[in-house]
Amino acid sequence: MLRSLYTAATGMEAQQLKMDVIANNLANTATTGFKRVRPEFQDLLSETVIQATAAGPQGGGQPVPLQVGLGVKTGSTTRSMGQGDMQNTQNPLDLAIEGNGYFRVQMPTGEIAFTRAGNLRVDESGRLVTQHGEIIEPLITLPPETTALTIKSDGTVLATLPTKSEPTELGQLHLTTFTNPAALSAMGHNLFQPTGASGQELQLRPGEQGAGTLSQGFLESSNVKAVEEMIDMISTQRSYEMNSKVIQTADQMLQRLTSLR
Amino acid sequence: MADGIYVGMAAAAARAEQLDSIADNLSNVETPGFKASHPAFESFLPRGARKTSDKVATAAVGTGTDLSRGIVKVTENPLDVVPQGSAFMAVQGPGGLAYTRNGRLTVDPDGVLLAGGHPVMGLSGNTIEVPLGTTPIINERGGVTIAGTEVDRLALFELQNNVVHRGQSLYAPGPGGAVVPSEVGVEVGQVEMANATALDATVSMIGAQRQFETAMQAIQTYRRLDDRVIDVGKAR
Numbered sequence: 001m002l003r004s005l006y007t008a009a010t011g012m013e014a015q016q017l018k019m020d021v022i023a024n025n026l027a028n029t030a031t032t033g034f035k036r037v038r039p040e041f042q043d044l045l046s047e048t049v050i051q052a053t054a055a056g057p058q059g060g061g062q063p064v065p066l067q068v069g070l071g072v073k074t075g076s077t078t079r080s081m082g083q084g085d086m087q088n089t090q091n092p093l094d095l096a097i098e099g100n101g102y103f104r105v106q107m108p109t110g111e112i113a114f115t116r117a118g119n120l121r122v123d124e125s126g127r128l129v130t131q132h133g134e135i136i137e138p139l140i141t142l143p144p145e146t147t148a149l150t151i152k153s154d155g156t157v158l159a160t161l162p163t164k165s166e167p168t169e170l171g172q173l174h175l176t177t178f179t180n181p182a183a184l185s186a187m188g189h190n191l192f193q194p195t196g197a198s199g200q201e202l203q204l205r206p207g208e209q210g211a212g213t214l215s216q217g218f219l220e221s222s223n224v225k226a227v228e229e230m231i232d233m234i235s236t237q238r239s240y241e242m243n244s245k246v247i248q249t250a251d252q253m254l255q256r257l258t259s260l261r
Numbered sequence: 262m263a264d265g266i267y268v269g270m271a272a273a274a275a276r277a278e279q280l281d282s283i284a285d286n287l288s289n290v291e292t293p294g295f296k297a298s299h300p301a302f303e304s305f306l307p308r309g310a311r312k313t314s315d316k317v318a319t320a321a322v323g324t325g326t327d328l329s330r331g332i333v334k335v336t337e338n339p340l341d342v343v344p345q346g347s348a349f350m351a352v353q354g355p356g357g358l359a360y361t362r363n364g365r366l367t368v369d370p371d372g373v374l375l376a377g378g379h380p381v382m383g384l385s386g387n388t389i390e391v392p393l394g395t396t397p398i399i400n401e402r403g404g405v406t407i408a409g410t411e412v413d414r415l416a417l418f419e420l421q422n423n424v425v426h427r428g429q430s431l432y433a434p435g436p437g438g439a440v441v442p443s444e445v446g447v448e449v450g451q452v453e454m455a456n457a458t459a460l461d462a463t464v465s466m467i468g469a470q471r472q473f474e475t476a477m478q479a480i481q482t483y484r485r486l487d488d489r490v491i492d493v494g495k496a497r
Contacts, residue, residue, distance in 0.1 A: 003281040004277075004283070004284035007284035014291065015291070018291065040365065041289070042378075043430060045427075055436070055437070063435070064301070064323035065324060065435065066321055067425070068278070068285065068298075069285030069286075069428075071284070071285060072288045072289045075429075078367070080336075080338060179368060179369075179370055180370055199372070209395070210395060210396060238459065239290050239291060242287050242462065243284075245466070250284070253277065253473050256473065256477050260484075
């Protein structure tokens with residue numbers, strides 16, 4: 001019976017963690033490039049009270065073992081990498097990735113990170129940077145006299161300059177793909193860092209090998225679906241309640257037991 | 262002393278065991294591919310009891326695993342699959358080949374296709390490799406297609422008779438159990454959650470608690486009987 005107290009507690013802990021994840025997903029419904037997170041639960045190893053054994057020549061044996069499960073644990077949190085909705089912004093510096101790729105950016109510390117948030121800006125020296133000032137790699141610098149900027153779906157960056165009739169090519173944007181993007185570690189500010197489990201990075205031109213293409217004037221909104229999160233929230237709350245009921249029941253039974261004397 | 266008190270004790274212990282299993286089923290309602298387990302009880306004659314004894318005790322002797330389908334959640338994730346019918350996928354578990362209905366497929370850093378975190382077996386008899394930079398697509402027949410070509414199919418099996426639970430939603434055939442290849446396909450974009458329902462668990466929880474109380478009442482009655490015997494002794 002003490003087992004059931006702890007088993008139900010693992011259930012309550014798991015539901016609490018799920019609630020935290022749902023709260024974070026819901027808080028980020030309007031965050032550009034945000035990918036919803038879901039916790040992955042696993043059942044804990046069962047305690048085998050009686051081992052199963054094959055029947056002997058006279059029959060008998062233990063055909064099924066007596067096993068009692070010991071609850072649940074959170075194995076991992078996984079990001080759903082599904083595409084978010086495309087939002088038309090008409091802003092030439094907004095880029096949406098239609099596919100699996102990431103922009104490679106350099107942080108002020110010199111470290112490399114990856115992002116899908118394509119709401120870019122131009123900094124004081126004309127470089128293409130993210131909202132938070134991380135520099136897009138490979139570096140693209142806009143001449144100060146640029147009147148219009150065109151980014152093609154294959155990542156070619158073209159600037160219209162007042163002195164020239166034809167647009168000038170400034171460079172080429174790249175996208176990076178990962179074997180296991182779900183294992184990227186989130187660093188906040190829409191940035192991700194590769195981990196040992198995210199696998200090999202491939203630097204590709206947009207449009208190559210599933211890296212995705214770029215859409216200028218669009219932003220990828222978060223892929224959180226409010227309805228799904230609300231339903232999850234209801235079921236999480238109910239499961240939490242049910243597990244607390246088990247603790248109550250076990251407690252009442254223990255109380256009854258101690259009242260024997 | 263009246264030995265019926267031990268019958269009451271065995272009954273109370275069995276109900277406590279039942280609550281442990283209910284707690285496990287309930288804590289795993291959100292675990293994909295989890296199958297509810299129910300302890301099986303058996304009556305037995307206490308060791309050394311006379312054959313004519315009218316006192317029969319009870320104890321949990323085995324665990325039955327309910328292999329029925331769980332609640333299916335639509336996720337629209339192309340890498341979430343549910344085998345049709347009651348088929349299981351074969352995976353390389355920590356202790357050898359095991360079977361699971363946790364169809365959350367992922368790819369590990371080396372490009373090996375995983376189901377619920379364990380390498381999944383293809384019909385070819387090997388694990389399924391996904392080349393770098395590609396995303397596998399699972400079709401309705403369980404085929405794994407990469408860039409339009411089917412490279413392998415998920416190996417599906419039916420588990421028959423006895424099943425042993427290995428943890429992490431993995432199951433394996435127990436003694437006398439059998440594994441039979443199955444020809445069914447998979448449902449894509451869905452994931453199967455546990456088959457333990459809150460209603461079922463609540464009802465059995467109330468039942469276990471009440472029967473536990475009955476056993477406690479019986480133990481108390483036997484104690485009162487013993488007290489009376491002692492009182493009679495004092496009166497003499």
